[in-house]
Amino acid sequence: EIVLTQSPATLSLSPGERATLSCRASQSVSSYLAWYQQKPGQAPRLLIYDASNRATGIPARFSGSGSGTDFTLTISTLEPEDFAVYYCQQRSNWPPITFGQGTRLEI
Amino acid sequence: EVQLLESGGGLVQPGGSLRLSCAASGFTFSNFAMSWVRQAPGKGLEWVSTISGRGGSTYYADSVKGRFTVSRDDSNNTTLYLQMNSLRAEDTAVYYCAKGQWVQTGSFDYWGQGTLVTVSS
Numbered sequence: 768e769i770v771l772t773q774s775p776a777t778l779s780l781s782p783g784e785r786a787t788l789s790c791r792a793s794q795s796v797s798s799y800l801a802w803y804q805q806k807p808g809q810a811p812r813l814l815i816y817d818a819s820n821r822a823t824g825i826p827a828r829f830s831g832s833g834s835g836t837d838f839t840l841t842i843s844t845l846e847p848e849d850f851a852v853y854y855c856q857q858r859s860n861w862p863p864i865t866f867g868q869g870t871r872l873e874i
Numbered sequence: 875e876v877q878l879l880e881s882g883g884g885l886v887q888p889g890g891s892l893r894l895s896c897a898a899s900g901f902t903f904s905n906f907a908m909s910w911v912r913q914a915p916g917k918g919l920e921w922v923s924t925i926s927g928r929g930g931s932t933y934y935a936d937s938v939k940g941r942f943t944v945s946r947d948d949s950n951n952t953t954l955y956l957q958m959n960s961l962r963a964e965d966t967a968v969y970y971c972a973k974g975q976w977v978q979t980g981s982f983d984y985w986g987q988g989t990l991v992t993v994s995s
Contacts, residue, residue, distance in 0.1 A: 863921055
């Protein structure tokens with residue numbers, strides 16, 4: 768099973784700042800990595816798929832990079848609505864599909 | 875517009891059974907993999923099961939293998955199901971159905987609102 772480790776666990780920033788979230792895989796997942804945003808009481812929303820492709824309707828301030836075992840989600844300029852929990856997920860060597868433990872982005 | 879609407883959650887005793895449904899609309903249901911993902915209270919996301927489109931190969935997390943069965947109705951109902959047997963306290967979670975991007979797998983590009991399953995005596 769591929770383990771995804773996200774860092775930091777919590778990131779405290781202010782609107783207008785740049786956010787950098789990390790996801791590290793226990794073995795290579797090629798580019799089969801996605802990022803999701805989840806707000807309290809809501810379902811997750813797909814932001815980035817295949818490491819660097821923005822999903823439909825996702826603003827350009829969200830970008831993904833990386834391949835192999837190290838991946839980054841960058842939010843270039845934080846908006847108030849971006850404060851949420853972010854998860855990475857791999858589908859390279861499945862089953863099982865696995866998720867990271869999440870990074871909480873707080874104001 | 876893609877819509878996924880789960881139902882069937884509720885309170886069940888340990889050892890009991892429950893069947894979840896996910897009614898899908900707004901896309902050609904049979905062409906896409908569908909999955910169940912759960913989230914225990916205050917915890918992260920856990921993949922449960924996937925069924926591929928066009929033929930329906932099935933895949934399960936080890937934690938539910940042999941107890942849960944995923945199925946789909948690609949005809950009139952366009953509905954995803956999860957039959958859950960021998961339920962345990964650790965199965966307590968919000969269960970989401972999620973659409974895959976491709977016929978076999980892909981990232982989860984659309985999610986339902988979730989249905990809460992509580993396993994307790």
